[in-house]
Amino acid sequence: MAEFQVPIGPQHPALKEPISLRMTLDGEVIKDADLKLGYNHRGIEKLAEERNYIQNLYLTERICGICSNSHAMCYCQGVEKLMELEPARRGLFIRTLVAELERIHSHLLWLGIAGHEAGFDTFFMYTWRDREVVMDLLEIISGNRVHYSINTFGGARRDIDDLQKQKILDGMEVLRNRTNYYLNIGVTEPTFIARLSGVGKLTKEQAVSLCAVGPTLRASGVPRDVRKDDPYAVYAELPFEVCTADSCDVLGRAVVRIKELIESYKMCEYLVKNLPVGEIKVKAPRRVKENEVISRYEAPRGENMHYIKSNGTDKPERLKVRAPTLANYAATIEMLKHGFVADIPLIFAAIDPCICCAERSVTLIDSKTGEEKRMFFSQLRKWSIEYYTKKPKLTGVTWPF
Amino acid sequence: MKTKFAAFLPEIIRHLFKRPATVRYPFEKLQVPKDFRGTPVFDSAKCIGCMICVRDCPAEAIDIIRVEDVINPDAPDKPKKKFKMLLHNDRCIHCAQCVESCPTDTYIMNTDYEIAVFNRHRLKIEYK
Numbered sequence: 001m002a003e004f005q006v007p008i009g010p011q012h013p014a015l016k017e018p019i020s021l022r023m024t025l026d027g028e029v030i031k032d033a034d035l036k037l038g039y040n041h042r043g044i045e046k047l048a049e050e051r052n053y054i055q056n057l058y059l060t061e062r063i064c065g066i067c068s069n070s071h072a073m074c075y076c077q078g079v080e081k082l083m084e085l086e087p088a089r090r091g092l093f094i095r096t097l098v099a100e101l102e103r104i105h106s107h108l109l110w111l112g113i114a115g116h117e118a119g120f121d122t123f124f125m126y127t128w129r130d131r132e133v134v135m136d137l138l139e140i141i142s143g144n145r146v147h148y149s150i151n152t153f154g155g156a157r158r159d160i161d162d163l164q165k166q167k168i169l170d171g172m173e174v175l176r177n178r179t180n181y182y183l184n185i186g187v188t189e190p191t192f193i194a195r196l197s198g199v200g201k202l203t204k205e206q207a208v209s210l211c212a213v214g215p216t217l218r219a220s221g222v223p224r225d226v227r228k229d230d231p232y233a234v235y236a237e238l239p240f241e242v243c244t245a246d247s248c249d250v251l252g253r254a255v256v257r258i259k260e261l262i263e264s265y266k267m268c269e270y271l272v273k274n275l276p277v278g279e280i281k282v283k284a285p286r287r288v289k290e291n292e293v294i295s296r297y298e299a300p301r302g303e304n305m306h307y308i309k310s311n312g313t314d315k316p317e318r319l320k321v322r323a324p325t326l327a328n329y330a331a332t333i334e335m336l337k338h339g340f341v342a343d344i345p346l347i348f349a350a351i352d353p354c355i356c357c358a359e360r361s362v363t364l365i366d367s368k369t370g371e372e373k374r375m376f377f378s379q380l381r382k383w384s385i386e387y388y389t390k391k392p393k394l395t396g397v398t399w400p401f
Numbered sequence: 402m403k404t405k406f407a408a409f410l411p412e413i414i415r416h417l418f419k420r421p422a423t424v425r426y427p428f429e430k431l432q433v434p435k436d437f438r439g440t441p442v443f444d445s446a447k448c449i450g451c452m453i454c455v456r457d458c459p460a461e462a463i464d465i466i467r468v469e470d471v472i473n474p475d476a477p478d479k480p481k482k483k484f485k486m487l488l489h490n491d492r493c494i495h496c497a498q499c500v501e502s503c504p505t506d507t508y509i510m511n512t513d514y515e516i517a518v519f520n521r522h523r524l525k526i527e528y529k
Contacts (some may be wrong), residue, residue, distance in 0.1 A: 051459070058459035058496050122409060129422060143436035149496050157501065158436050181412075188408045 003031060008344065010039040017353070025341065033336040035329055048319040053079055053153070053288065056316065060306075061147050063321060064354050066109065068147050069102045070299035071306070071321070076151040077232055078295030078308045079316075082288045083153065089234075091155020091280040096233045097168075097271045098141060098150045100264045104175065105134045106300035107257045107264075110352045111182070114254055117346045118195045123182075130178045137171045140164055155281025165272050172265045179261050186258065196251035200335040200347035203248055212331035213324050214302020215260070216351050219245045219252035226298035238267050250350045286314050299324050301352045325354045438497045439511040443486040443528035447507040450484045454499040454508070462492040463499060468529075490516065490524040 003026050010018035018039035024032040044063060048056050061072040073095060080087060087095075108131040115123030135145050142148035142158055150156050160168075186192060202212065207220035217224055225242045227235040243259035245252035288310040297304045302324030309318040328351040335347050424431060433439075441463075448465070455463050464487040470480035500508045518524060 052456065054457045054498060054502070055459040058494065058498065122413060126412070132422065140434050141436070143434050143438050144495075147494075147496075149438075152501070157497075185408055 006341070010036075019353070021344070021348075023336070023341070023344070028340050028342075030336050030339050030341065030344075033333045035333065037329075045319050045321065048316060050315070052286075052314040053316065056319065057151065057153075058147075058149065060319075060321075061149065061151075064323070065146055066106055066354060067102065067299045067301065067304075069098055069150065070297055070304050071323075072149070072151045073099060073233075074295050074297035074299075074304050074306045075308070075319070076153060077297065078293045078306050079288065080153055080284075081293045081295065082291050082308060082310050083285055085154055085282065085284055087153075088155035088279045088282050089276050090159075090278045091282075092233050093271055093275050094141075094156035094158070094160060094280060095151060096235065096238075097160075097268060098138065098148055098156075099233070100267050100271070101134055101138050101141075101168075102148075103300045104261060104264050104268075105131055105138070106352070107261050108134065110257055110300075110349075111254065113349050113352075114196070114250070114346070115192075117349045118192065120192055120195075123185075123192070126178075127182070130175060133171050133174055137168055140167055152281060153284035155279070157281070159280050160272075160275065165275070168272050169269060172268055176262065176265050179258060179265070183258050186254065193251060196254060196346070197247070197249060199250045199343050200339060200350055201249055202331055202335050206334050207248075207331060210330040210334060211327055212302075213327045214299070214352075215253050215256045216302065216328050216331060218243060219256045220248045221246045226296050226303050230296055232295075232297065234271075238270060240267050250346055253350045287312065288314070288316075301325060301354060302327060323354065325351065328353075433512045433514065437510075437512050437514070438495045439513040440490060440493070440495070440516060440526070441488060441497070441499050441508050442511050443488070444507050444509075445483065445485055445529060447505045448484045448486070449505055450482055451504065453502045453504065457498050457502040459496060459498065460489075460492045460494045462489045462494075463487075464489070486528045488526040488528065490526055491521055 003024055006023045006025055008021040008023065010020045020036035020039065022034040022036065023030050024034075044059060048059055051059060057072060057076060060075040061068045063071045108127050112124040112127040112131070115121065115127065138148055139145045141160060141164060142150050150158060202210075202216070202220050204220045204222060207217050207222055212220070213224075221244055223242045223244050226232070227238075227240070228242050240263045243256050243263060245255045245259075247255070290310055290312045292307070292309040295306045295308070297306075304324055305322040307318070307320040307322075308316050311317040332348060332351055332353075335350075336344065339347060450465060450467065452465055455465055465484050466487060468483050468485050471483050472480050495510075497510050500510055516524075
């Protein structure tokens, strides 16, 4: 049978965010896959150069809605390193607590999405209902449901009192029971396992060589986690295990996330019970001397990296964001190959893609020669004007009303 | 472990008899959390005009404008500078950084959350 190409996206009901996939098919089987990015580019890195460090705290938080704390905390840690500032210990505990609560809400959200893509909508409804418990806790701590704004240079912005502590402990108990129930369902319900098992294979060697990150990498049996390998905040003293699975498929990715949920509940309880007394933040300078830094953070989706270069003023010279989704794209293409068309949404959802996190630059690719070219907007505009002046004018066109 | 079909069924049946998780807004309202960030409220008596809030506001939603000086009857030759604040609430992202940056506690955040209006010009709030 002849091979043919199917374009999917950038606007497509299977994908929640704008990204373009081009599949080369042989019947039902995917022979090759190609990703095209750039539909959600917002110019955040350039904007960051125009604003001072404090304003950028809120800008980086708005890179992503689901992992808003990941970007803000990663940026905040980087700037603190540049400032040579030692944050307050109580502040670090509160920050870490919010980071773990965010991981819980993100993983519960992903479990729901996985259920939805597999056609198990009841599971989707229940996990999202349970996610409200952790969303309410985040609202109690920070005052807001999505953008917690808990990070500031030198510590945290909001303190936790005894009533809030008790609410967090109660919430963790409820969520632990629910997660154990889902784990039980996952093990006993044969249809759900049958749908996820064997889909989107990524071997251990492929995962390592393609630089996959986060649960995608850990589901291929590689125990790599920034929280353990290069501890930041207070992770060095927290009791937790790096969760892995050996099945190398979507089922493994679900198992890793459920195990991580249970580890996160444990961590949150430890953080609340061992919260040190003292100030929540120390005073930070406004200007930062000339230097550069790379900050690493284990976001719910994988390793998040911020590169910050300072030039002695109160504004950064350069901010570069490498979101985990971008690191997982190469592995996604490998996962899609030799799979079925019907598995595309599930495989793609399994990396927990966040397109708006990953959109950083635009590259134009010539479809005939495959040649890559980076273009400035001014060049593109000039080129388009030249192109249309050479073309013959359209005739017989009327205003459409 | 032994697998069984319809393992989810008892849970689904139990949920038929549960109360809904949502409340009947606008007839019932949820309690606002204690650290909720509503709209900034400005107190002109405390403002010293240092402009730190203007510099730190991520949304450029604050304008501090100098108005006529206040004459102190005890020292008429040393008038006190007075400032008013113009809040562009359509730009405000309610991050409360102004509250944190202000050295004289001029700002507090209120707990209003129903701030949508039909006319966007009404979102410009002037605190004298």
